[in-house]
Amino acid sequence: MNPDIPTKFPNNPPRPKIAVLLASFQGEAYIEAQLDSILAQTVPGIQIIVSDDGSTDRTRQILERHQRYYPKQIILRHRDKDGEFRNREPFIPAPAMNFFWLMSQTDADYVLLSDQDDVWDSRKVEKLLWMMREFEVPGLPALVFSDMEVVDAELREISPSFFAYSHIDPDRYMFPKILVENAVTGGALMMNRSLLQVARKVPRACFMHDWWIALCACCFGHMICVREPLSLYRQHQDNVLGARATGSAGDLWQRRFWKQQVEDNYCRMFMQAAAFGEMHWKRMETYERAVLKAFLSLPEKTPIERLRTIGGYYFYKTSWLQTIAQAVTIPRDVRARARSLGQRG
Secondary structure, eight states: OOTTSOSSOTTOOOOOOEEEEEEESSOTTTHHHHHHHHHTOSSSOOEEEEEEOOOOSSHHHHHHHHHHHOTTTEEEEEOOOSGGGSOBTTTBOHHHHHHHHHHTTOOOSEEEEEOTTOEEOTTHHHHHHHHHHHHOOTTSOEEEEEEEEEEOTTOOEEESOHHHHTTOOTTOOSHHHHHHOOOOOGGGEEEEHHHHHHHTSOOSOOSOHHHHHHHHHHHHSEEEEEEEEEEEEEOOTTOSSOOOOTTSHHHHHHHTTOHHHHHHHHHHHHHHHHHHHHHHGGGSOHHHHHHHHHHHTGGGSOHHHHHHHHHHHTOOOSSHHHHHHHHHHSOSOHHHHHHHHHHHO
């Protein structure tokens, strides 16, 4: 237990409506343990809304069995794949679209996202909720996120800290820094209703839903980190996006073999930024508009010019090695590559 996080909520406010949005796909090996850990939370009355994206294993049977046992808490939904929520890969990954659809299915006061293969500490919701109520401003978007313990498929510890293992600085609360690197993992966050209303609008493109949510939070509201690991992040061969020791010299050396993937990721990052501007330009302040324009200009510049812009606008990654690599490896023809990415998708 972290002694810095009290065990009682301030001023004993009324019990809020809390929803956990769980996206599942082929999760029979792990989803039961995750459901049980959410149901065991110390905060009572949590609603679990589940969207299964067409599993053909026993995931659906496990979900239906748990729903029979907990009919007031577990709600199974069939994801709508038409209109706004149609598949848009590669511009919006399928797991991200599943979560965008789930976010449209709740009006809760506070919302958490859940992967199907993690395991939560029994006081995770309690601790995130306490921190949320300590710092949120009524009417403004707010996001709280925590560290996680990295474990293997059998829940054996790989690293006590996801932040340390992935070389992530969790204090990346500035809009310029979030544009270039996301510190927030979807399964570790809680958002308030004000943020939900902004973040659930489906953009033209996004790298991943948690990155999009973090952009909305830092641009229009507040975000803060609880440094205590409040869940077990299960690392296994079927992870959509696994934990990786990013930012090290060894990681950067390995990336020279992933040229196409690195270039595609830069394209997705700039497409996400452009889509954010398209959706929210009128709402953004003068400072955020200037930052976004400078960021979107990076592909057109030389590496030296990029470094100047990066330094002037704080487009820093966690490590200086990553920052320098970014200045060198951003592809100049992002728009053409984005079209190519769409054709390949």
